[in-house]
Amino acid sequence: xxxxxxxxxxxxxxxxxxxxxxxxxxxxxxxxxxxxxxxxxxxxxxxxxxxxxxxxxxxxxxxxxxxxxxxxxxxxxxxxxxxxxxxxxxxxxxxxxxxxxxxxxxxxxxxxxxxxxxxxxxxxxxxxxxxxxxxxxxxxxxxxxxxxxxxxxxxxxxxxxxx
Numbered sequence: 047x048x049x050x051x052x053x054x055x056x057x058x059x060x061x062x063x064x065x066x067x068x069x070x071x072x073x074x075x076x077x078x079x080x081x082x083x084x085x086x087x088x089x090x091x092x093x094x095x096x097x098x099x100x101x102x103x104x105x106x107x108x109x110x111x112x113x114x115x116x117x118x119x120x121x122x123x124x125x126x127x128x129x130x131x132x133x134x135x136x137x138x139x140x141x142x143x144x145x146x147x148x149x150x151x152x153x154x155x156x157x158x159x160x161x162x163x164x165x166x167x168x169x170x171x172x173x174x175x176x177x178x179x180x181x182x183x184x185x186x187x188x189x190x191x192x193x194x195x196x197x198x199x200x201x202x203x204x205x206x207x208x209x
Contacts, residue, residue, distance in 0.1 A: 052121060059114035066107045066150070067178045069100065074171040093167075101154040108147045115143065125193045132188060139184045142177045149174050 077096070081089045119136065126132040149170050152163040163170050 052118075055114045055117045055121075058110055059118060062107045062110045062114070063178075065103065066111070067175070069103060070150070070171055070174050070178070074168065074175055078168050078171070097154050104150045104154050108150065111143065111147070115140075129194060132191075135184050135188055139181050142181050146174050146177050146181075 073096075081092055084092065119140075122136075149163065152160040153167060153170060155164075
């Protein structure tokens with residue numbers, strides 16, 4: 047176990063998640079409702095300004111989440127050999143994280159093909175926040191659950207000889 051690296055990786059992983067999801071929650075529940083009071087031009091200008099800065103957080107945060115997430119994953123794998131429920135839940139967590147990364151990038155991106163996502167910002171931010179809540183629930187459960195003892199040997203069946 048490489049204790050300092052594992053601790054640093056965990057701090058960066060959780061800290062980055064807090065920043066990114068906190069920003070999404072703030073945007074969904076404070077920024078978007080407040081921006082509705084602005085006229086269309088002012089709202090567009092505000093969103094463009096926020097996107098310019100938030101894009102940096104999304105890009106760097108996604109990179110940090112991927113690097114630290116895969117590091118943490120590969121560190122945990124030997125402890126969970128044969129632990130089917132763990133692998134299933136981690137798989138769900140990873141798929142949800144990839145969906146969040148895609149939506150976050152689409153919300154700050156410039157692709158005309160993904161404009162429909164930016165046009166329905168509230169809907170997609172809601173999806174991000176809900177998926178993040180599921181990820182937090184899975185992570186919390188797996189942390190509390192710990193590493194179960196897995197029986198790796200098959201039971202021996204005694205042969206009976208015919209008389």
